[in-house]
Amino acid sequence: MAMRLGEKIGYGLGDTASSMLWKLFSVYLMFFYTDISGIDAWVVGVLFLVTRIWDSLLDPVVGLLCDRTHSRWGTFRPWLLWGALPFGVLGILTFYMPEWSSGGKVVYATVTYSLMMIVYSSVNVPYAALLGVMSADPHERTVLAAFRMAFAAAGSMVVVLAVEALVKAFRPWAGSSGSWIAAIAVVAVVAVLLFFVTFATTRERIRPVRTERHPVLGSLRDLLHNKPWLILAGAAVCLQVFNAFRESGTIYFFKYCVAGETVGTMSFAGVALTGSALFLAVGQLFNIAGIVLIPFAADRFGRRRTLVCALLLTAVFSFAFYFVRQGGYSLLFLAQALISLSVGGVLPLLWAMSADTADYAEQRSGRRDTGLIFSSYSMAQKMGWAVGSAATAWILSLSGFEANTVQSPAALTVIGCLQSIFPALAALGTCAFILFYPLADSRPK
Structure with missing residues (x-):
């Protein structure tokens, strides 16, 4: 039986809520800590590394707790209901900085960001796992995942385009720091309401099989013997390395390789968007197009075959980017x-x-x-992002990169490779894992 369109939209809106705040953290939080709050950039880097590792390891714990949750609302939906409000409040507090000493600011940032990551996992992990119990039909799951990713990309695009305009609108009466709090508060309120919509519009149709005992060690042992999951986890690590290379390297590429970051700006809601912002916005738009098309391709050719073809095309286009990187905005x-x-x-x-x-x-x-399965898969993704981000920094350092100076030819070549060759290799690594995926058309045998 096909699911209602309203339920699919309701599920997708949950990732709109998550992605709006996640995009704020990934794009703006470092700038807020360093340029608005005055925290040293090296300290911010250590803070991010520690909290990302903590966040990754927390996901399986949340997954185990979810599997042991039994309520009249189901196993995963209650976490959305009770976690939505703390999610919004901590999102606002993360972008608030008291007028304390430098050490006090570091402590405040560490505590609030760590708490935010705990709450983020406690909402996002059950949200992701909810997909696995809303339907047993592979086609419906593909469609649900497509709705989720499309709405997530839309949420990210809205934040990229709107948050700077909100900050500018609030600045005359709220000041530099207060304008950020006000802008984030608007986003946080919307996110909380969207999580409530997801809770109200979704249903859990697959109930866990009741057994006499459900020990944690047994669950972990089963996970490590689940070959299809291990392969997908490896693919997830490689895919997030791909994303980290391209997203982390975009600003460097436009600042040092494309005649300066100010070239090619345009006005949106009275705010000038840089070339890198436009580049990322175009990426989000065509990501949505790919998400819309993928269910049709998967139905026609099968999931594994579709993935292999998509990843090979991604690798080819990424390699091609290296040769057009100096060809002007149109080719880029x-x-x-x-x-x-x-x-x-x-x-x-x-x-x-x-x-x-x-x-x-x-x-x-x-x-x-x-x-547990969904949360551990989420952990693999976050580990991949951490590896890719760290590798980006190390590669830049080894190339002789020096910030805010004219770069050497070697550094410029490496910056170009972060948008092309290195992501292409990561895409091929992802493809290699998928080639060994044993479930035909993703149906258990």
């Missing part, structure tokens, strides 16, 4: 569109296939550990 934006279109549907397919690995585990063990 065309290459960005093609890369984003081809890779856009990969992540939703991987999430849909993760639900199938939960079915596979249940058939083998008689236990359904949906929360």
Whole structure:
């Protein structure tokens, strides 16, 4: 039985809520800490590294707790209901900085960001796992994952385009720091309301099989013997390394390789958007197009075959970017569109296939550990992002990169490779994992 369109939209809006705040953290939080709050950049880097590791390790714990939650609302939906408000409040507090000493500001930033990551995991992990119990049909899961990723990309685009305008609008009466708090408060309120919508419009249709005992060690052992999940986890690490290379390197590329960051700006709501912001916005737009198209391709050719083709195209277009990187804005934006279109549907397919690995585990063990499987997959993604971000910094350092100076030819070549060669290799690594995925058309056998 096909799910109602309203339920699919309601589910997708949950990732709009998550992605709006996550995009704020990934794009603006470092700037807020260093330029607005005056915290040393090296200290901010250590803070991010520690909290990302903590956040990654927390995900499986939340997943295990979710699997052991039983209520009249189901296993995963209650976490959305009770976690939405703390999610919004801590999002605002993360972008508030008291007038304390430098050490006090570091302590405040560490505490609030760490708490934010705890609450983020406690909402996002059950939200992701909810996909695995809303339907047992592989096609419906693919469509749900597509709705999720499309609405997430839309939320990210809205934040990229709107937050600077909100900050500018609030600055006359709120000041530099207060304008950020006001802007983030608007985003946080919207996110909280969207999580409530997701809770109200979704249903859990698959109930876990009741067993006499459900020990944690048994669940972990089953996970480590789940070959399809291990393969998807490896693919997730490689895919997030791909994303980290391209997103972390974009601003460097436009600042040092494309005749300066101020070239090619345009006005949106009275705010000048830089070339890198426009480049990222184009990527989000064509990601959405890829997400919309991927369910049709998966139905026609099968999930595994579709993934392999999409990843090979992503690698080819990424390699091609290296040769057009000095060819002007038209070629750069065309290459960005093609890369984003081809890779856009990969992540939703991987999430849909993760639900199938939960079915596979249940058939083998008689236990359904949906929360653990989805949360551990989320952990693999975050580990991949951490590895990719760290590798970007190390590669830049080894190339002789020096900030705010004219770069050497070697450094310029490496910066170009961060947008092309290195992501292409990561895409091929992702493809290699998928080639060994054992579930035909993502259906457990």
